[in-house]
Structure formats: C-alpha cells, structure tokens
Amino acid sequence: MSDTQPARLADKDDKRTFLQKLAEFIHPGPDSTAELIETLADAEDNNIIGAESRYMLEGVIRMAEMSAGDVMVPATRMDLVNIAAVPDELLQTVISTAHSRFPVYDGERDNIIGILLAKDLLKLQSAPEFKIRALLRPAVFVPESKGLNDLLREFRGNRNHLAIVIDEFGRVAGLITIEDVLEQIVGEIEDEFDIAADEGDIFALADRTYRVSGVTPIERVEDAFGVKQVASDLDQEFDTIGGLIAHDMGHVPKRGEHHSRAGLNFLVLQTKGGAVKWFKVSPEMP
Numbered sequence: 123m124s125d126t127q128p129a130r131l132a133d134k135d136d137k138r139t140f141l142q143k144l145a146e147f148i149h150p151g152p153d154s155t156a157e158l159i160e161t162l163a164d165a166e167d168n169n170i171i172g173a174e175s176r177y178m179l180e181g182v183i184r185m186a187e188m189s190a191g192d193v194m195v196p197a198t199r200m201d202l203v204n205i206a207a208v209p210d211e212l213l214q215t216v217i218s219t220a221h222s223r224f225p226v227y228d229g230e231r232d233n234i235i236g237i238l239l240a241k242d243l244l245k246l247q248s249a250p251e252f253k254i255r256a257l258l259r260p261a262v263f264v265p266e267s268k269g270l271n272d273l274l275r276e277f278r279g280n281r282n283h284l285a286i287v288i289d290e291f292g293r294v295a296g297l298i299t300i301e302d303v304l305e306q307i308v309g310e311i312e313d314e315f316d317i318a319a320d321e322g323d324i325f326a327l328a329d330r331t332y333r334v335s336g337v338t339p340i341e342r343v344e345d346a347f348g349v350k351q352v353a354s355d356l357d358q359e360f361d362t363i364g365g366l367i368a369h370d371m372g373h374v375p376k377r378g379e380h381h382s383r384a385g386l387n388f389l390v391l392q393t394k395g396g397a398v399k400w401f402k403v404s405p406e407m408p
Contacts, residue, residue, distance in 0.1 A: 155183055177378040181307035190273055191266030193306060194287045194296035199326075202227050203238055205254060209246050212254070216240045223284045225297060226258055232294045234261050234286050263288050266295055274303045327402070333391065336364025336398035343386075347403070352384040363388075364398040382406055 159180055166176045203215060203224040215224070224238045236258030245257065262285040264273060277283065277300040289295040324346050325333040334343065343363050344352050352366070360366040367381050367388055368374065375381070375390045375398050382388070389402040 155187065158183060173376050173378060178307050180378075185270045185303070185306045188270045188306065189266060190264055190268040190270065190285070190287050190298050191295065193270070193302050194266070194298040195302070196296045197231075197294050200225065200294075200297055202231055202234075204228075205235060207254075209243070209254070212238075212243060216243065223299075225261065225284075225286060226254075234263075234294060237261050237284060261286055264298070266290070270303050270306060273298070274300070277303065324403075331402050331404040334363060334388075334401045334403045336401065337362045339363075340366060343403075344384075347386060347405070349384045349386060352386075363401070367401070368398065 162171070162176045162179055165171045166173060171179070201215070201219045201221055201224060203212060203226045205226050205228045207215075222240050224240070225234050226236050226238050227233050228235045236255075237260070238254070238258055242257040262276075262280070262282050264276075264285045264287055266287055266289055268287075273285065277285075283300045285298050286294060287296045287298055323335060324338060324342070327333055332346075339361060340352050340363055344350060352363070360369060367383065370383060371379070371381055375393060377390050377393055379390045380387060381390075385406050387404050387406050389404075390398055391400040391402050393399060
C-alpha cells in the first residue's frame with residue numbers, strides 16, 4: 123500500500139487536463155537541444171515568438187552547454203596592472219584601455235593578488251599617499267570547466283563582475299566578466315567606451331572570431347582575412363561589407379541571421395536604422 127500512495131499524490135498534483143496529457147502523448151516534446159532549437163524556429167515561423175526572443179532563448183539553451191574556457195579572454199590578451207606601477211602609469215593604463223576593472227599582479231603575471239577598480243583610483247587624487255595595495259578587491263578564481271550557468275549565478279549572488287580563469291595546472295588561463303556571459307544570450311553588448319562603428323574597424327574576440335563593423339570597406343575585409351574577391355565585378359557598386367551582405371541576402375538583415383560569402387561566415391550581431399552595425403565573422407568550417 124505504501125508504494126501506491128506517492129503515485130496517487132502525484133496524480134493529484136498534476137494540473138494538466140486530459141486533453142493536454144493526450145496532446146503530449148501524441149506529440150511529445152523535444153528530446154535534444156537541437157530539437158528544442160528547431161521548436162523555437164517553428165515558433166518564430168508561426169509568429170508565436172519574435173526573432174529577438176528566439177535569439178535570446180537559443181542563447182540561453184546553448185549557454186547551458188558552455189564553460190568559462192569557451193568565452194574567456196585569453197591570458198595573452200589580458201590587460202594587467204603591476205602593483206609596483208606608479209599612479210601616473212596606472213591612470214595611463216585606465217585611459218588607454220577604457221576598462222573598469224583590472225587584475226593586479228605582483229612579480230610574475232600569473233601571481234594575481236587582487237582586482238583594481240578604475241573608480242578607486244579617484245581616491246589617489248585626494249590622498250596621494252594612499253597605497254594602491256589598500257585599494258585592491260579580492261580576486262575570484264574559477265576553473266576553465268566552470269559552467270556558464272553556474273558562473274552567472276555566482277556573479278549575481280556575489281555581486282562580482284570579473285573572475286580569473288585557471289587551467290588544470292593552476293596557471294592563469296584568462297579572465298571572464300559578467301558581460302562575456304550575458305553576451306552569449308543577448309549578443310554583443312556595447313557601451314560608451316566601445317569604438318564607434320563609423321571607424322570601420324575589425325576586432326578580435328575571445329572565441330577566435332572577429333567583430334566587424336558594417337561600414338568596413340570591402341578591401342579591408344579582404345586584407346584582414348586573407349581572402350580575395352569578396353566582391354565580384356558585379357558588386358563594384360558597393361563600398362562597405364554591410365551593403366554588400368544586405369544586397370546578397372535580398373532584404374534588410376536581422377540580428378541573428380547568418381550569411382556565407384567568399385569562405386567567410388557573417389553573423390549579424392546588431393542593426394540600426396535598417397543597416398548592419400556589427401557582424402561576427404569567422405572562416406567557414408569545411
């Protein structure tokens with residue numbers, strides 16, 4: 123008798139109607155991540171959700187399978203601060219990099235002793251005798267295998283925005299910020315310190331892809347990626363990569379759309395005023 127009691131309680135707690143149960147029996151839910159993403163695509167096609175919602179939901183699903191090592195900024199590209207640096211040198215580093223937080227090392231670059239907030243340097247203006255070491259916040263260390271879901275939960279719980287990523291040998295592998303994690307859901311996040319798209323530049327990202335402005339000249343894209351004939355003779359009327367890709371696609375590109383050309387994959391990260399502001403570009407996989 124004791125074995126049947128939990129089953130009866132479970133039946134009482136099940137609020138689904140008979141028709142709902144029958145529908146789920148006939149059309150079972152997705153059994154894999156790929157099927158779930160296909161379901162979201164069908165929902166968008168049926169106007170149940172919008173393109174933006176689908177893009178973010180897919181990001182949430184994929185993020186569950188990613189780790190800190192997948193999206194971290196590698197150690198070779200980290201902007202670090204030496205604890206022995208003089209205040210003027212620190213201020214110059216803050217101005218040139220425009221970051222708000224800096225890992226601080228003592229002696230060797232792997233010896234991270236804390237995190238320096240750029241705003242804390244303002245205290246040196248009123249108290250020049252203040253020691254930099256007293257301004258440091260504790261550094262948070264996480265392994266490369268740390269899941270992004272767990273890391274985001276810790277960022278929120280600890281009110282921390284940056285963590286140092288450690289490899290299996292205990293060495294500094296890179297760093298990751300809460301912005302890096304959130305970008306897996308909402309796409310590239312720009313702030314007031316990002317370089318304007320009008321400069322038409324190309325930026326390397328942590329996952330070995332590149333962020334390319336939509337107004338970047340086609341010739342510059344060819345030179346940067348070592349490809350030829352991104353634009354054919356019939357496409358000479360286009361000067362920018364954004365205009366060329368939009369012409370190829372035959373419509374105003376939407377965020378999250380992909381397009382391939384000349385051996386490169388273009389993912390639309392951001393649009394503005396009917397034009398692509400940023401692409402995420404990577405070589406096509408064979």
